[in-house]
Amino acid sequence: MTTEPGSEIWIADDDRGVRFVLAEALRDAGLPAREFGDAEEVRAALRQSSPALLLTDVRMPGEDGLALVAAFKAQGAGPVIVMSAFTDVATTAAAYRAGAVDYLAKPFDLDQAVAAVQRALADVPAAAAPVVSPAPTHALLGESPAMREVFRVIGRVAASDLNVLITGETGTGKELVARALHEESARRDKPFVALNTAAIPSELLESELFGHEAGAFTGATRRHAGRFEQAEGGTLFLDEIGDMPLALQTRLLRVLAGGEFYRVGGRELIRGNVRIIAATHQDLDARVAAGQFRADLKHRLDVVRIELPPLRQRRSDIALLAQHFLASAAQELRLPPKRFSKAALKAIGQRDFPGNVRELENLCRRLAVMAPGNEILPSDLGTTGAGGTAGGWTDALREWATQALADGEVDIHTRAREALDQTLLQVALETHEGHRQHAAAALGVGRNTLTRKLGSSRSRRPSKS
Numbered sequence: 001m002t003t004e005p006g007s008e009i010w011i012a013d014d015d016r017g018v019r020f021v022l023a024e025a026l027r028d029a030g031l032p033a034r035e036f037g038d039a040e041e042v043r044a045a046l047r048q049s050s051p052a053l054l055l056t057d058v059r060m061p062g063e064d065g066l067a068l069v070a071a072f073k074a075q076g077a078g079p080v081i082v083m084s085a086f087t088d089v090a091t092t093a094a095a096y097r098a099g100a101v102d103y104l105a106k107p108f109d110l111d112q113a114v115a116a117v118q119r120a121l122a123d124v125p126a127a128a129a130p131v132v133s134p135a136p137t138h139a140l141l142g143e144s145p146a147m148r149e150v151f152r153v154i155g156r157v158a159a160s161d162l163n164v165l166i167t168g169e170t171g172t173g174k175e176l177v178a179r180a181l182h183e184e185s186a187r188r189d190k191p192f193v194a195l196n197t198a199a200i201p202s203e204l205l206e207s208e209l210f211g212h213e214a215g216a217f218t219g220a221t222r223r224h225a226g227r228f229e230q231a232e233g234g235t236l237f238l239d240e241i242g243d244m245p246l247a248l249q250t251r252l253l254r255v256l257a258g259g260e261f262y263r264v265g266g267r268e269l270i271r272g273n274v275r276i277i278a279a280t281h282q283d284l285d286a287r288v289a290a291g292q293f294r295a296d297l298k299h300r301l302d303v304v305r306i307e308l309p310p311l312r313q314r315r316s317d318i319a320l321l322a323q324h325f326l327a328s329a330a331q332e333l334r335l336p337p338k339r340f341s342k343a344a345l346k347a348i349g350q351r352d353f354p355g356n357v358r359e360l361e362n363l364c365r366r367l368a369v370m371a372p373g374n375e376i377l378p379s380d381l382g383t384t385g386a387g388g389t390a391g392g393w394t395d396a397l398r399e400w401a402t403q404a405l406a407d408g409e410v411d412i413h414t415r416a417r418e419a420l421d422q423t424l425l426q427v428a429l430e431t432h433e434g435h436r437q438h439a440a441a442a443l444g445v446g447r448n449t450l451t452r453k454l455g456s457s458r459s460r461r462p463s464k465s
Helices: 016-028 039-046 065-074 089-098 110-122 145-157 174-183 202-210 246-258 284-289 295-301 315-333 342-349 356-370 378-383 393-406 412-431 436-443 447-460
Strands: 009-012 033-036 053-057 080-084 102-105 164-167 192-196 235-239 260-262 269-271 275-280 304-307
Touching: 009 016, 009 039, 016 033, 016 110, 033 039, 039 053, 039 065, 053 065, 053 110, 065 080, 065 089, 080 089, 080 110, 089 102, 089 145, 102 110, 102 145, 145 174, 145 304, 164 174, 174 192, 174 235, 174 275, 202 246, 246 260, 246 295, 284 295, 315 342, 315 356, 342 378, 356 378, 393 412, 412 436
Parallel strands: 009 033, 009 053, 053 080, 080 102, 164 275, 164 304, 192 235, 235 275
Antiparallel strands: 260 269
């Protein structure tokens, strides 16, 4: 039987340097520390005594840190903080499921680590031993500090049933975060249902959400289960929630408050058990101030907020993502594998990618098909139409601008942007057979942006007499 927790802080890490500096920082803070090189040493010591808290690395020789956490908690020992240089969604979430109270991504600030230990010691440790289930794989990638923080938040809140609001620019991967939250939750075996509220006409959105009875409106020949019913027991992801009409916001608020709803045209009260994850690229606070979004609905959705950084703010991840997308595209399309030259990766890392991760992925898919050699060079980036300055349409644009300036024409920039927008939008719509959502996704813009640009261009056209 394990003794009552003592006053020592145990540090398990196969890196002697990490153990030393962390132990010294804890001792300087008045916390006695003891060092261990692997999990086996910790288990042997645990037969004799128990620490006030354990700090353990994830990857060590022999037994890994997550298994040690589960065993540690099973014996009713003190709280555990996990440390790792390999920070991703699966590892972070698995650490919390195993019973860790906090997660430190290496390299970490020593003051931050000491503060985490002091915070954990002040809390009452949980006695129950959570079961560690196999960690799923996730499409979310990144090693930048911004993404490590995203993974940390996902790992901490996934197991709860709290509503989550995901914010970020178009193309940053909001649905991937929503799926990770679902897959790391207790609802993982139930449905994950996604609905882009901006992609459904407002007059049909209520039926899509709540379903309808036969005869509820023209064309409703049979009962239809809405997304709330389809997601029963699981997770409902509402993308572009900022575009939801005000009337429907009111009805959604009632469902979130009471957990009950009626199908359109129905009288049967349906009680649902669904976790809501919402996402938007818009500033909801600004929309609330403008009277375009209900403040009470925002508060219901915005219980926990996860802000996704644009790609330009996580440039250190671009090379990792580009190589992953290139390899995935080759495998999916059954093409010979290709690789980036160092110069090409450097050139890609200097781009802003206004369409964010989605734009980068589309670029890599084009390169997998269009780049002529097995090694992708900087010159290949321009010839794929990925925004380079070499050859093709940019030369024609240069000639046009030179002539227009020589002729003294005005509003050249506005005219050029309008022409570029319309050309891209029309080609994308033709390629995707008029499907606006698919065309918008291919261009790396929101569907509302595409619709607005198309509408503005039509309003400028002279009417036919």
